[in-house]
Amino acid sequence: MRAEARRIGLLAPAMLTIGVLLVVPLGLMAIISTLARGPSGGIIWGQHSLDAYVQFLFERDLMDRLALNTDYLRIFARSIGLAATTTALTLLIGFPTALWMAFQPPSRRTLLVFIVTVPFWTNLLVRNYAWILLLRDGGVIDWTLLKLGLTSRPIGIMYTPLATAIGLVYSFLPYMILPIYVSLEKIDRRLIEAAYDLGADRRRALFRVILPLAMPGLVGGAILVFVPGLGAFITPELLGGAKSMMVGSLIQQQFGQARNWPFGAALAFVLLALVLLALMAHALRYRRGAKPA
Numbered sequence: 356m357r358a359e360a361r362r363i364g365l366l367a368p369a370m371l372t373i374g375v376l377l378v379v380p381l382g383l384m385a386i387i388s389t390l391a392r393g394p395s396g397g398i399i400w401g402q403h404s405l406d407a408y409v410q411f412l413f414e415r416d417l418m419d420r421l422a423l424n425t426d427y428l429r430i431f432a433r434s435i436g437l438a439a440t441t442t443a444l445t446l447l448i449g450f451p452t453a454l455w456m457a458f459q460p461p462s463r464r465t466l467l468v469f470i471v472t473v474p475f476w477t478n479l480l481v482r483n484y485a486w487i488l489l490l491r492d493g494g495v496i497d498w499t500l501l502k503l504g505l506t507s508r509p510i511g512i513m514y515t516p517l518a519t520a521i522g523l524v525y526s527f528l529p530y531m532i533l534p535i536y537v538s539l540e541k542i543d544r545r546l547i548e549a550a551y552d553l554g555a556d557r558r559r560a561l562f563r564v565i566l567p568l569a570m571p572g573l574v575g576g577a578i579l580v581f582v583p584g585l586g587a588f589i590t591p592e593l594l595g596g597a598k599s600m601m602v603g604s605l606i607q608q609q610f611g612q613a614r615n616w617p618f619g620a621a622l623a624f625v626l627l628a629l630v631l632l633a634l635m636a637h638a639l640r641y642r643r644g645a646k647p648a
Contacts, residue, residue: 389617404617
């Protein structure tokens with residue numbers, strides 16, 4: 356009984372913090388998503404409606420009939436595509452980088468980890484404005500290509516999905532490198548040596564030994580990149596513009612300019628549901644893979 360009370364006492368501060376900072380705001384957002392929008396914006400307390408969720412898929416025509424509207428579905432599809440592309444690119448760049456870091460001498464590894472974390476010292480807004488200077492027409496990249504004779508006119512990267520993808524990859528690359536590096540650093544080097552002794556070449560050692568042991572880091576890095584990338588706001592807003600609007604910008608627009616709080620809350624819950632479904636699918640797949648044959 357005393358041990359149980361001690362356990363509850365130790366867990367109470369963390370549970371209270373989670374309840375105040377996570378559960379209560381989510382509950383408030385759930386209530387707001389089911390309220391009616393006010394005539395001049397905001398909400399009407401006590402007047403419940405599911406119009407916000409209906410608005411996600413339908414709109415009313417001139418005859419006040421519901422008609423299918425796929426605009427918001429396209430924004431969600433674009434967000435999922437850009438988040439998946441960002442995850443894939445950061446994985447392609449991050450895994451070789453983390454692998455090289457993990458096999459460096461211990462004294463050098465500390466310096467390399469320090470270099471990877473340096474971008475965190477600068478505000479994300481400042482880093483995205485730096486990319487504007489690089490990618491805009493007449494910017495550093497455009498001017499360099501023109502001087503080298505590789506292009507004859509501005510390449511027009513700014514305010515496109517490509518610019519958004521570049522900014523997202525740069526912003527989230529450390530979140531991919533660090534988890535993979537932690538997994539690779541813990542690998543027992545004797546396992547790799549045993550693979551070589553048994554006749555494996557570098558390719559087989561990579562795919563048969565290193566990759567399976569680094570899988571927790573790969574999955575963790577993918578989650579750390581995909582989930583925040585799906586709801587990213589600053590990078591799509593500054594580098595993508597209206598042509599490549601993502602879910603984060605759409606939600607901010609509903610709470611800001613449109614003052615449609617119920618619809619903004621409904622969009623946030625649809626996004627949360629997609630993230631939870633993806634995580635549950637991964638958890639179920641991992642559980643099935645972990646079961647003994």
